[in-house]
Amino acid sequence: MKKDILSVTDLTKQEFADVLNLASDLKEKRKKGILGDLLYKKSLGMIFEKASTRTRISFETGMFELGGHAIFLNPNDMQLGRGEEIKDTARVLSGYLSAIMVRSFYHKTVEEIAKYATVPVINGLSDKEHPCQILADVMTMRETFGEDLSSLKVAWIGDGNNVCNSLILSSLYTRFEVRVSTPKGYGPDGDIVKSTIEAGGNVRFFESPDEAVLGSDVIYTDTWISMGSENEKEKRLRDFSGYCVSRKLMEKASPKAVVMHCLPAHRGEEITDEVIEGKNSIVWRQAENRLHAQKALLVKLLHK
Known part of the structure; x- marks a missing residue:
C-alpha cells in the first residue's frame, strides 16, 4: 500500500522520529564515505512548477547517493504544460516511476496527483505546507x-x-x-x-x-x-x-x-x-x- 507525504501529519509520531533518526545515521555514514544502495534502480520524478535550488539539488543528490535516479520534470516540457489533465499525467508517471515529488503553486495540485498516482507522492512545497x-x-x-x-x-x-x-x-x-x-x-x-x-x-x-x-x-x-x-x-x-x-x-x-x-x-x-x-x-x-x-x-x- 502506497503512502503519500503531503503534510507533516501524514507521518505518525513514530514515523516522524524514525525518519529523523535514519537521517542522522545517513548523515554520519556520508561523512565516512559510506553511501550504500538502498534505492538501487529506484526512480524519482520531480515536477517543478516553481523554481528551486535546495529542493531540486537535494533530491537529485539524495537519489544518486542511494543508488537511484531522479528526473527533473518541467511542466512546460511535458504535455501537462499543453493542457493534459493532471490525473492523466499522474497515472502515466506511475507506470514509469517509483515515486513522484511535486513542487507546486497550489496544494490542490499535489493532492490531485496523489489521488490518481499509484506510487508515493511527496509534497516538495505547496502554498499550504512544506513538510520536507x-x-x-x-x-x-x-x-x-x-x-x-x-x-x-x-x-x-x-x-x-x-x-x-x-x-x-x-x-x-x-x-x-x-x-x-x-x-x-x-x-x-x-x-x-x-x-x-x-x-x-x-x-x-x-x-x-x-x-x-x-x-x-x-x-x-x-x-x-x-x-x-x-x-x-x-x-x-x-x-x-x-x-x-x-x-x-x-x-x-x-x-x-x-x-x-x-x-x-x-x-x-x-x-x-x-x-x-x-x-x-x-x-x-x-x-x-x-x-x-x-x-x-x-x-x-x-x-x-
Missing part, C-alpha cells in the same frame, strides 16, 4: 538541543506561510512551543492552527516580534515575498516593517538562542546580514540537512 523543510528543521534543532525538544520555545517572525504551517503541525510531535508574530492579515492557516490546538499543540500568538522572541530558544524567519507574490512586494515591505530579525531583536531572546531561515534570504528585509552570518546562525546546517532528511524519507517510502 520541517523534517530538516527539526533534525537541525535535535542536533543543536538534543532529541527532547519539548522545553523549546520556537519563535516564528514574519509571514505565516507554508513553512510556518508545517512548523505548527510539527509541534504535535516535538511538543515545543511555537510563538507566532505576523503582521495583521498574514497569519498562518486558521484550520491548521485550530486543529493543532485541539490536538494538544502549544501555539501562541504575539502582536509584536519583541514579545515573541522574549526568552525564545529558536528564532525562525522566512522571506516576506514568496514566488507568486512579487507583485505585492512594495505593499509587503510596508506591512512587514518592524519584523526584521536584527541583532537588536536577537538580544531579547534566550542568551543561547539560534537563528533559522529556510532560504532564500533577502538580507536587509526579513533578516540582517549581521544575524544570518553571525555565531548564532545555524542556517547553513539547516540547509544541508534537507539532503539527509529527504534521503531518509525516500528510504522509508521506497526501500523494501
